[in-house]
Every structure is written in C-alpha cells, then in structure tokens.
Amino acid sequence: MCIPMCIPIYLGYVKKTNDTSITVPLNEYCKEILDRYHYLPTAIPKFTEQHFNKSLKEMAEKVGLIRLVRRITWIRGKPSQHSLPLHEVLSSHIARKTFITNSLILGMGESEVKKISGHKDDRSFRRYVEMGNSYLSKAKDKLSKDKVDAMINMLEGN
Numbered sequence: 001m002c003i004p005m006c007i008p009i010y011l012g013y014v015k016k017t018n019d020t021s022i023t024v025p026l027n028e029y030c031k032e033i034l035d036r037y038h039y040l041p042t043a044i045p046k047f048t049e050q051h052f053n054k055s056l057k058e059m060a061e062k063v064g065l066i067r068l069v070r071r072i073t074w075i076r077g078k079p080s081q082h083s084l085p086l087h088e089v090l091s092s093h094i095a096r097k098t099f100i101t102n103s104l105i106l107g108m109g110e111s112e113v114k115k116i117s118g119h120k121d122d123r124s125f126r127r128y129v130e131m132g133n134s135y136l137s138k139a140k141d142k143l144s145k146d147k148v149d150a151m152i153n154m155l156e157g158n
Helices: 028-036 049-062 092-105 110-117 122-142 145-156
Strands: 013-017 020-024 068-075 078-085
Touching: 049 092, 092 110, 092 122, 110 122
Parallel strands: none
Antiparallel strands: 013 020, 068 078
C-alpha cells in the first residue's frame, strides 16, 4: 500500500478497492510521521500482504507479545480450540478489526468508521458495533455504584 504522490498527504490515505476510493483522514501524529519521509518516492513502502503479516508477527514477538490467546478453528462443522501466543496469530486483518472496535468504543461515529474501513454492507459491520456495545456494557458493570463505594471504603480503611 502506498499513498499516491499526486494526492496531498494532508487529505488522508486513499485506497482503491473494487472501483471505490476510500479516503482515510489522518490525524496530526500520522501526518508528522509521513512528513519525515517526504523525500522518498512513496511515503509508505509497498509490501505484499504476506510480507506485511510476517513482519508484523516478527515485530510482535520481539516486543514480547506472547500472552496466550484462544484460536477457534472449525473442522467438519465442529469447533477446535487452541491456545497460541499472540504474536503467532497477529495479522493485518486483526489490526483492522481492532481499529474498528476500538474506534467505536472510544466514541467515533459508526458512519465515519464504516467509511474509513470501507464497509459497504451493514450486516458485516454490525458485529463490530455489537462487540463495542458489549465491551461498554461490561465496563459500565465494573463501575457500578456498589463497587465504587467498596473501593472508596477500602481506600479510606473502613
């Protein structure tokens, strides 16, 4: 993936998919990083998806992302669970799903996230919204009045 040089970087990252252009607005931090490499032919190097995913796994292992995660695979209609280190399962697709879910949890509008991610189908996008809402519900439960009162009492030594 690269940013075409004919498009000003400050407009955002543009990706062409199925005859549709997706413009991703860049925040100041992203613009600052891209400005550092303004002298290169492309601001972001081109990688194949396989090379990108392999590099992502190697970097994650080097920084110690080794906590176990559960991977479910389906074999002849039956689920099979395996525990693997996080760095072994990381991929660009997982990064995309994480971005979408975190953006929704942090309050970005559904239509904006949908535009950035390139989703055209509401059905496939709904699962991210439901996942975000589920996370927020669990977070609210953790901050129930009884739990907050108990924490205050504990801190006060009562």
